[in-house]
Amino acid sequence: xxxxxxxxxxxxxxxxxxxxxxxADIQSDPAVMRRIGDGAPRSLDGxxxxxxxxxxxxxxxxxxxxxxxxxxxxELAGAVGLYVPETPPQVAGHVGVQWxxxxxxxxxxxxxxxxxxxxxxxLQDRGIDxxxxxxxxxxxxxxxxxxKLGMTSLPGEAEGGLRVHAIDLTEFEx
Numbered sequence: 001x002x003x004x005x006x007x008x009x010x011x012x013x014x015x016x017x018x019x020x021x022x023x024a025d026i027q028s029d030p031a032v033m034r035r036i037g038d039g040a041p042r043s044l045d046g047x048x049x050x051x052x053x054x055x056x057x058x059x060x061x062x063x064x065x066x067x068x069x070x071x072x073x074x075e076l077a078g079a080v081g082l083y084v085p086e087t088p089p090q091v092a093g094h095v096g097v098q099w100x101x102x103x104x105x106x107x108x109x110x111x112x113x114x115x116x117x118x119x120x121x122x123l124q125d126r127g128i129d130x131x132x133x134x135x136x137x138x139x140x141x142x143x144x145x146x147x148k149l150g151m152t153s154l155p156g157e158a159e160g161g162l163r164v165h166a167i168d169l170t171e172f173e174x
Contacts, residue, residue: 002058004066004117011066011080011114013058014051019067022076023047026102032078035136036100050079057083063126065098068114077105080114082122082131088158091132094166095122098133099145106141112148119149123169130168137161 004011026032027042027050042050058064065081078101085096097118099111122128133151135142138161146153150172151165158164 004121005071006113006117008071009077009110009114009117010069010071011117012069013064014055014067016048016051019076020044020048020051023051023067023079026076026078026100029103031103032100035139035142036098054079054081054083063095063122063128066114066118068101068110070110077101077110080111081118082126082128085132085134088134088160088162088164090154090158090164091134094130094132095128096132096134097122097149099142111141112145115145115149119167119172123167123172128169130166133165134158134162135165137163 002013024042024044024047027047030041033039033041054065063082065079065083068077068080069075070077078099080099083096083098084093085091097115099115101111119131122131133146135146137157146165149167151167154164154166
């Protein structure tokens with residue numbers, strides 16, 4: 001089973017029996033979900049589908065979205081990991097990094113810490129040559145995360161007010 005430990009976090013595979021209810025609480029918050037997918041909060045069933053899809057990606061791709069657990073308390077803080085985006089067209093088929101944390105975990109550096117560990121996992125462990133991230137142009141918090149990751153913004157704006165960022169293995173190791 002794939003696990004990554006950072007100084008404050010455990011990134012691990014999903015356990016639906018334990019993780020479904022806390023993730024559903026996180027994903028039912030409109031503030032958390034406003035920039036994810038269609039921006040709609042997820043129901044319990046929708047969250048169960050997310051976990052199932054993420055676990056299938058692990059089985060099919062050898063990577064996926066991690067459950068992010070606080071080491072100190074064991075509390076589920078959210079989801080951070082790798083996926084293959086379908087949109088916008090500039091990133092379709094590439095490997096992307098994404099994050100969503102419960103609002104009570106915002107502003108504490110957890111997203112950056114988990115995303116950095118995920119990026120290292122992608123580039124060094126899984127041999128992925130390039131990782132992308134998609135953010136809203138006006139999402140200052142996510143822009144801070146991508147800059148901490150060392151990602152550079154690609155020229156221009158993608159459809160829907162989105163910006164695409166990328167880093168490849170040579171940039172990561174520099």
